[in-house]
Amino acid sequence: MNIWDWFYVQEALPYLYRGAVVTVQATLLGFAIALVLGLVFAIIRHAGGPLVSRAMAETVEFIRSTPLLLQVFFVYFVGPQFGIVIPAWIAGIGVLGIHYAAYCSEVYRAGIEAVDEGQWEASTALNLSPLRTWRVIILPQAIPPVVPGLGNYFIGMFKDTPILAAIAILEMLQRAKNFGAENYRYIEAITMAGIFYLVFSLVASAIVQAVGYWLNRRYHLT
Amino acid sequence: MSDAPMVRFENVTKRYGSLTVLDELNLDIAANEKVSIIGPSGSGKTTVLRMLMTLERINEGVIWVDGEPLTHEQRNGRMAPAGDRHLRRVRGKIGMVFQHFNLFPHMTALANCMEAPVSVLGLSKQEAEARAAELLDMVGLADKKGHYPIQLSGGQKQRVAIARALAMRPKVMLFDEVTSALDPELVGEVLNVIRKLGAEHNLTMLMVTHQMGFAREFSDRVCFFYGGRIAEQGPPDKLFNDPENERTRQFLSAVLEAG
Numbered sequence: 001m002n003i004w005d006w007f008y009v010q011e012a013l014p015y016l017y018r019g020a021v022v023t024v025q026a027t028l029l030g031f032a033i034a035l036v037l038g039l040v041f042a043i044i045r046h047a048g049g050p051l052v053s054r055a056m057a058e059t060v061e062f063i064r065s066t067p068l069l070l071q072v073f074f075v076y077f078v079g080p081q082f083g084i085v086i087p088a089w090i091a092g093i094g095v096l097g098i099h100y101a102a103y104c105s106e107v108y109r110a111g112i113e114a115v116d117e118g119q120w121e122a123s124t125a126l127n128l129s130p131l132r133t134w135r136v137i138i139l140p141q142a143i144p145p146v147v148p149g150l151g152n153y154f155i156g157m158f159k160d161t162p163i164l165a166a167i168a169i170l171e172m173l174q175r176a177k178n179f180g181a182e183n184y185r186y187i188e189a190i191t192m193a194g195i196f197y198l199v200f201s202l203v204a205s206a207i208v209q210a211v212g213y214w215l216n217r218r219y220h221l222t
Numbered sequence: 223m224s225d226a227p228m229v230r231f232e233n234v235t236k237r238y239g240s241l242t243v244l245d246e247l248n249l250d251i252a253a254n255e256k257v258s259i260i261g262p263s264g265s266g267k268t269t270v271l272r273m274l275m276t277l278e279r280i281n282e283g284v285i286w287v288d289g290e291p292l293t294h295e296q297r298n299g300r301m302a303p304a305g306d307r308h309l310r311r312v313r314g315k316i317g318m319v320f321q322h323f324n325l326f327p328h329m330t331a332l333a334n335c336m337e338a339p340v341s342v343l344g345l346s347k348q349e350a351e352a353r354a355a356e357l358l359d360m361v362g363l364a365d366k367k368g369h370y371p372i373q374l375s376g377g378q379k380q381r382v383a384i385a386r387a388l389a390m391r392p393k394v395m396l397f398d399e400v401t402s403a404l405d406p407e408l409v410g411e412v413l414n415v416i417r418k419l420g421a422e423h424n425l426t427m428l429m430v431t432h433q434m435g436f437a438r439e440f441s442d443r444v445c446f447f448y449g450g451r452i453a454e455q456g457p458p459d460k461l462f463n464d465p466e467n468e469r470t471r472q473f474l475s476a477v478l479e480a481g
Contacts, residue, residue, distance in 0.1 A: 118324035
């Protein structure tokens with residue numbers, strides 16, 4: 001018996017491929033939620049009154065201080081006891097998105113706080129509306145510098161997607177494990193999954209770098 | 223020049239915690255008047271401008287602009303602290319130029335001057351661009367329209383900032399130590415623009431400055447602030463040549479000695 005058998009590689013490939021699609025979809029959808037919701041969190045934290053801002057900070061802290069797996073379990077297994085039944089796919093991606101939104105909001109916040117106070121004052125002096133000030137003055141300066149930080153969480157979320165297996169979503173790593181169990185051959189499937197994670201992470205990190213570079217140039221911040 | 227002042231500070235007090243920065247300030251500024259505010263640091267002079275621009279809330283008193291209260295509004299027949307809508311409307315009469323320019327770094331000089339006229343005044347792009355181009359021309363930067371702030375010198379940035387404020391057609395212009403962050407050789411070009419403004423436009427101008435020569439030559443009136451109060455005020459010739467207050471004398475001799 002060989003250590004590495006190409007036969008199993010061939011067998012596992014289509015099976016793993018379907019899992020890879022699930023993994024990528026979960027990552028993209030989850031991160032889209034995290035990006036948008038994280039920004040909303042950060043803006044509420046900055047623009048809300050003392051009470052609202054405090055409540056937002058506590059919420060973010062709460063989400064960051066409990067394990068992702070626990071949050072997934074809570075929504076998927078505890079929810080139904082109170083009549084809240086959410087399909088696994090929506091629960092999984094939703095929790096991933098909200099969990100990482102908490103982390104992203106801190107990254108956004110760092111970017112927002114780094115914008116010079118004078119930019120707010122000039123916006124007031126020119127009578128710009130709060131919405132216009134955020135959209136046209138503050139965020140274009142706050143976001144490009146923190147793209148690398150957001151990108152780290154993008155890759156972090158990608159590597160956390162195997163947690164979805166805990167609520168019976170057949171993502172890639174789970175499929176690799178199942179394949180191994182069915183064929184009594186783990187090495188090929190698990191290795192292939194590993195290579196896929198590695199390649200995706202490297203490509204994603206290159207894309208993040210390019211986006212950061214492009215945004216900084218677009219807004220003349222370098 | 224009408225009788226009602228363009229700007230009126232009425233018993234205005236500003237405190238930071240237990241520190242009183244301005245103590246029952248009373249100051250009237252007539253339409254088209256040019257007033258310079260001088261004084262040692264910590265005397266509250268910049269706070270005067272910042273309160274007028276609504277960057278700082280006042281603790282007591284009322285500020286009036288062009289005959290109506292800025293800090294308060296009539297609500298149910300009573301004077302109540304101004305809400306956002308009221309503030310936005312009255313604030314539109316005031317423009318401000320800052321010590322550190324505060325240009326928007328991600329916009330060209332032209333876009334800096336167009337942003338507020340388009341989004342606040344509702345001008346079309348063409349109208350706003352024509353207005354911005356004309357003002358940049360007036361401050362001598364017609365050839366820098368497409369430049370970003372990072373590509374401009376300090377003096378050029380400050381001239382763009384002046385054009386940007388003027389594009390909103392304010393009645394009152396505030397200048398907060400606008401030459402303090404500049405290299406000495408760039409001060410003149412900014413002061414020249416302010417001189418030109420004073421001569422060619424109907425603007426009420428209020429400036430905090432350390433340029434004693436300029437304050438003397440340009441202002442109708444100079445106010446010397448000390449410890450949160452106006453210690454002395456009067457026409458520049460009187461205040462600089464024959465100050466009555468001992469504090470004024472000490473301050474002037476210290477400043478003029480330093481060059």
